[in-house]
Amino acid sequence: xxxxxxxxxxxxxxxxxxxxxxxxxxxxxxxxxxxxxxxxxxxxxxxxxxxxxxxxxxxxxxxxxxxxxxxxxxxxxxxxxxxxxxxxxxxxxxxxxxxxxxxxxxxxxxxxxxxxxxxxxxxxxxxxxxxxxxxxxxxxxxxxxxxxxxxxxxxxxxxxxxxxxxxxxxxxxxxxxxxxxxxxxxxxxxxxxxxxxxxxxxxxxxxxxxxxxxxxxxxxxxxxxxxxxxxxxxxxxxxxxxxxxxxxxxxxxxxxxxxxxxxxxxxxxxxxxxxxxxxxxxxxxxxxxxxxxxxxxxxxxxxxxxxxxxxxxxxxxxxxxxxxxxxxxxxxxxxxxxx
Numbered sequence: 001x002x003x004x005x006x007x008x009x010x011x012x013x014x015x016x017x018x019x020x021x022x023x024x025x026x027x028x029x030x031x032x033x034x035x036x037x038x039x040x041x042x043x044x045x046x047x048x049x050x051x052x053x054x055x056x057x058x059x060x061x062x063x064x065x066x067x068x069x070x071x072x073x074x075x076x077x078x079x080x081x082x083x084x085x086x087x088x089x090x091x092x093x094x095x096x097x098x099x100x101x102x103x104x105x106x107x108x109x110x111x112x113x114x115x116x117x118x119x120x121x122x123x124x125x126x127x128x129x130x131x132x133x134x135x136x137x138x139x140x141x142x143x144x145x146x147x148x149x150x151x152x153x154x155x156x157x158x159x160x161x162x163x164x165x166x167x168x169x170x171x172x173x174x175x176x177x178x179x180x181x182x183x184x185x186x187x188x189x190x191x192x193x194x195x196x197x198x199x200x201x202x203x204x205x206x207x208x209x210x211x212x213x214x215x216x217x218x219x220x221x222x223x224x225x226x227x228x229x230x231x232x233x234x235x236x237x238x239x240x241x242x243x244x245x246x247x248x249x250x251x252x253x254x255x256x257x258x259x260x261x262x263x264x265x266x267x268x269x270x271x272x273x274x275x276x277x278x279x280x281x282x283x284x285x286x287x288x289x290x291x292x293x294x295x296x297x298x299x300x301x302x303x304x305x306x307x308x309x310x311x312x313x314x315x316x317x318x319x320x321x322x323x324x325x326x327x328x329x330x331x332x333x334x335x336x337x338x339x
Contacts (some may be wrong), residue, residue, distance in 0.1 A: 001281060003213050006307060006309045008319050015150055016332035019162040026332040027327055031318045033310050038044035038321050040078055042337055043182045046292070052195035052288075053246030054214040055237055059177040060170035060200040065143025066207075067155070070107040070115065078107055078119040079117070080127070081146060082174060084209050085136065092121065095275075104129070108140045113159040146174050148331050149211060150297070157334040164330075172204035172227070178294045178331045179252035199237040203228040203254040203275075213299055223278040223301065226254075230271045238287060239267055245275075247289040253302050256309070259287040281312055291338045295322060295329040310338045 020026050027045060030039040041049075050056070066082040074311035080094040088094060099116045100105070108114055113133060121125040129135055145155040145163050155163075191198065193218070208224025215221045238248050238259070250256045260279065262271035263286040278301060291309055296302040307315045318336065327334045 016328040055241035061173040066146040066174040067144040175205040
């Protein structure tokens with residue numbers, strides 16, 4: 001399939017720049033895969049749309065303060081987006097700059113500590129902290145919330161709380177699993193009171209999630225790699241849900257990619273390691289029955305995954321409905337429930 005088969009026109013004012021006033025107050029567009037139905041609801045209605053036989057699978061990764069600012073000796077400003085920490089003093093990162101740095105170039109950070117550029121891995125830069133100290137401590141001291149590029153503002157105090165799920169436990173992501181941002185403690189308590197089971201896996205979302213598809217044929221796109229863990233306990237909960245006739249409901253595309261990676265052998269198995277799975281139309285889903293997700297960028301790998309799950313025509317029709325009804329899009333926007 002071609003990249004341009006996954007495009008749509010979005011008015012810029014529908015890109016959410018701030019979160020809703022409170023978690024759970026977003027809208028929820030319900031799309032039926034088989035009957036192509038579209039129903040406008042509130043996210044808080046989700047509790048009434050699930051049954052005690054269902055299982056919600058959520059990603060408990062925690063966003064780290066992965067954006068750093070610094071300057072070269074010449075004064076040139078550099079923005080650093082940490083992709084992954086490699087030990088105490090070395091990291092992989094994407095960088096914004098006026099001129100590409102040369103090997104050995106030093107970057108002075110806002111706290112006067114220095115990083116030195118020591119090499120590249122494709123589009124990713126390898127940097128090392130000089131003079132002792134740990135990267136994790138530097139991020140705690142001067143790191144900024146790594147807001148996505150389509151949020152056209154500096155990070156605010158509110159982002160430290162709201163660009164993080166309430167159940168975030170495992171530090172390592174540089175982007176939030178945004179479908180989970182809608183869940184409040186109150187909603188989770190109501191789900192528990194109704195006997196609706198939850199399971200938590202971990203996929204550390206990388207900055208590559210925002211990497212555009214540049215190839216005309218989507219099959220030629222090289223997917224970024226991310227680290228994930230699916231435990232034996234999660235596998236057991238999924239199998240029990242299937243046995244009792246319930247739905248396995250993935251919260252977010254990261255949960256989909258995690259479960260489907262762990263089931264590549266044909267049956268769901270515990271998994272710990274990297275995944276570069278690229279789910280496109282024609283993919284046969286092995287685990288996931290329903291999906292809660294946000295609205296995604298045109299021509300993105302995330303939109304292609306959703307189209308694989310619900311059908312391209314169904315999804316693009318739903319997106320046009322959301323635009324017509326003035327839904328809010330992307331990370332801080334509204335949600336879909338695909339059943």
